[in-house]
Amino acid sequence: MTPSFLARWLPQPNNGSRREQLRACAGAICGLLLTGLACHFLLAPDSASIYLIAPMGASAVLLFCLPASPLAQPWSVVGGNVVSGLVGVACVKWLGPTVGVAALAACLAIAAMFTLRCLHPPGGAVALTTVVGGASVHAAGFEFVFITVLCNSAMLVACAVLYNxxxxxxxxxSQQLAPAHPHATADQPPSIRLGISPDDLDAVLRQHKQVLDISRDDLQAIFLQTEMRAYQRRFGIVTCADIMSKDVLSVEFGTSLSDAWHIMRQHTVGALPVLNRARRVIGIITQSDFLRQQTMDDYHGVRYHLRLLLQRSGLSHGDKPEVVGQLMTASPHTARLGTPIIDLLPLMADAGYHHIPILDDDARLAGIISQSDLMAALYESRFAELAA
Incomplete structure (x- = not known):
């Protein structure tokens, strides 16, 4: 036998970290222990009947090791186990508890799970359990499914929700929708207009015609991260420190709105980071923040309302914003000096960020990157590619 033939039978490398493996193991013991104790108290306080079935061990593997799997979602777990149990009980009552009936029950259970979109591998074990589980299971019949199987599944899912x-x-x-466009239009976000779109994935998955143990949004995220990694390998890693503006104009929480506006207009900038005395970013104020006031909805009076906004009221208390801290966006999205600029693309293209403050190793403001800075860097990279 050739090494390539043997390689096909060997297990693939495990990408889960040691911490993730310990997290999954701890979750399984906690989930099964709590489920067993709760169901024992509720269903069989005298230990005379079944209160925890073996297929729950297989469900625990999916719920705590693979919580992102479509096969491990609540409807798959509860629906798949209960439907499979009902199919198994119906087969036993109709044909009796034989090996052939056990195989038939598993077959029909899989078909039912496909139909109801609740495919869950341990459901096949539930169907077998109802057939070969013995006299106590046969005597309980549908009560075994609606009480024991349902209670076990629901409790284990509840533990998984809490623990995970x-x-x-x-x-x-759950399947995530495509990111919303920042301008609330029907256009797709810029990052997926030329890249892999949800429609592309749906079309390919329909052609694939097989069940994949991964959700579409996870698959799309993996493809996007792979594209970014390939881009970095091809063009080299350009970091925020390489392209950011370093001589950054900033304001403080108590800076008046008129002063902040005049700084923006004088220096032709669209945003000002808001710093505390330790030069740490506590917010950001943009021209859009000034124009986002409810009184600005009537475009005929923009100049008048802007003048009123910038003019001090002279009151110690009131609803009118007086200083930057009352109008700024608190805790803005930031990046570090060593962050690759490719990581900023989804933020600026899809999420609608126009300016991102850059922090140094001490979390103090070191610079700022605008959409113009990012476009210029990408243009240089593309020009270098064509020149090569």
Missing amino acids: NLTGRRYPH
């Missing part, structure tokens, strides 16, 4: 979210894993991992 507490440990930094989004669950349920």
